[in-house]
Amino acid sequence: MASLAQVETMDVAGPRATVFAGTIDQLLGYPVVISGEVRDDVANTGINAVAGNNFTTTILVNRNAFIWGERRKLQVKLVDAPWAIEEKAVYAAERIDWIQVQASGAGGGEPCVIGINQAN
Numbered sequence: 001m002a003s004l005a006q007v008e009t010m011d012v013a014g015p016r017a018t019v020f021a022g023t024i025d026q027l028l029g030y031p032v033v034i035s036g037e038v039r040d041d042v043a044n045t046g047i048n049a050v051a052g053n054n055f056t057t058t059i060l061v062n063r064n065a066f067i068w069g070e071r072r073k074l075q076v077k078l079v080d081a082p083w084a085i086e087e088k089a090v091y092a093a094e095r096i097d098w099i100q101v102q103a104s105g106a107g108g109g110e111p112c113v114i115g116i117n118q119a120n
Helices: 010-016
Strands: 055-061 066-080 088-100 112-119
Touching: none
Parallel strands: none
Antiparallel strands: 055 112, 066 088
16 A cells, blocks of 8 residues: 555655655545554455465545444542552543444445455
8 A cells, every 4th residue: 555656756745655654644635544453364355265365455434434432431449459458459440432323325435445455
């Protein structure tokens, strides 16, 4: 992806070009997040197969199609530690949620798509 013509050279991408930065900041105005969670050992179908697993995938997410919220704010408790005398333990808990607010195909597209057949 870093060798795409839209982001590779300074005359197209400016000082954020991959020839200087070595990574992509934005693609077509959208932020790019590099993740170690995306597999780079899949076949050109996007699935890990018996052979030919030298491809990767790209996941595109419409951030406006999802919302993130707190069900319960962070709670912190300081208690006497059950394992030792004169020690304290800190417990923290927070309930959060992530939901899809845009249905598939509604309002101009899918909330998530996956690109396959991309050579490593």
